[in-house]
Amino acid sequence: MTAKVAVIVGSLRKGSVNRQFAQALAKLARPKLDLQIVEIGDLPLYNEDLEAEPPASVVRFKHQIESADAVLFVTPEYNRTFSGALKNAIEWGSRPWGKTSWPGKPGAIVGATLGTVGTAAAQSQLRSVIAHIGIPLLAGPEIYLNFRPDTLKDGEIADEGFRTLLTDWTAKFADWIGRLKAPAFSF
Numbered sequence: 445m446t447a448k449v450a451v452i453v454g455s456l457r458k459g460s461v462n463r464q465f466a467q468a469l470a471k472l473a474r475p476k477l478d479l480q481i482v483e484i485g486d487l488p489l490y491n492e493d494l495e496a497e498p499p500a501s502v503v504r505f506k507h508q509i510e511s512a513d514a515v516l517f518v519t520p521e522y523n524r525t526f527s528g529a530l531k532n533a534i535e536w537g538s539r540p541w542g543k544t545s546w547p548g549k550p551g552a553i554v555g556a557t558l559g560t561v562g563t564a565a566a567q568s569q570l571r572s573v574i575a576h577i578g579i580p581l582l583a584g585p586e587i588y589l590n591f592r593p594d595t596l597k598d599g600e601i602a603d604e605g606f607r608t609l610l611t612d613w614t615a616k617f618a619d620w621i622g623r624l625k626a627p628a629f630s631f
Contacts, residue, residue, distance in 0.1 A: 447621040449479045450512035454519040454530035454555075454566075456485040461591040462563075465556040466518045468601050472610055476618040479516060482508045490535035502536050506545045509537055514550040514621045515579065517570060521555070521562030525569045538577050547578030550624040552617050556589035563588050582620045587613055 451470070455462045463481070470479035486501040488494065494502070509515060519526045537545040553570055555563030567586065574581055587610070589595065594602055601607040 446475055446478045447513040447618055447625070448511070449473075449477050449514045449516050449617075449621075450482045450509050451479045451516045451518060452482055452484060452530065452533055454517065454527040456527075456529050460520065461556040461558060461589075462518045462520045464596055464599075465554070465589050465591070466516075468596050468599055469518075469554070469610060469614075471600055472607065473614040473618075476614050477621075480508075480512070482512075484529055484533040487529075487532055487536055490532055490539070492539070495540040498536075505533065505536060509545040509549070512549070513625055514552075514617075515546075516551065516617075517553045517574070519553060519555040519563060519566045519570055521557060521559075521564075521566035524565045526566040526573075530570070531573070534573060534577065544577065548624070549579055550582070550617075550621045551579040552582040552620070554587035554589070556591045556595075558591055560590060561588075580624060582617055585609070585613060585616075 451466050453463050453466050466479070466481055473479050482505060484505065487505060488499055517530065519530060551574060553567050553574065555567055557563040571581065589606070596602055601610060
């Protein structure tokens with residue numbers, strides 16, 4: 445069975461390197477994983493006053509997370525951390541109190557950067573937030589794409605070494621999802 449993975453890209457820009465990376469990874473992951481980008485740009489800033497009657501975009505977002513088997517965060521780095529847009533999405537997914545969409549959902553974090561360490565810094569900070577909201581994260585390998593103009597070709601990963609690493613990573617992520625989603629053994 446192919447696991448359905450909700451992909452949350454922390455950059456709102458349509459042409460962002462992280463969105464391009466997410467789209468290329470989605471192609472590579474088939475048929476082991478069905479990666480579907482969940483849009484977060486239309487979510488209003490989190491406001492507890494809106495919880496009683498959440499906007500349609502919030503209802504849609506929470507439903508997409510809840511109906512997925514797992515979640516993948518694709519994070520850029522902004523000022524040595526992950527984006528405010530990503531934090532806002534995490535907040536909406538965890539609210540209202542007692543109705544969080546996250547706990548127990550297998551997860552992973554990847555990211556791309558134009559520099560040398562950007563996404564690594566963002567991923568490090570994001571890991572502590574993700575652990576707090578109850579998502580068991582795939583421990584490794586950690587995936588940091590140092591994006592260059594020749595990294596992607598026709599929407600696919602062009603570097604064979606990185607492609608092989610990602611193929612192995614998708615198999616590990618699929619296995620991680622399967623192990624966590626498997627029914628508990630009973631007598």
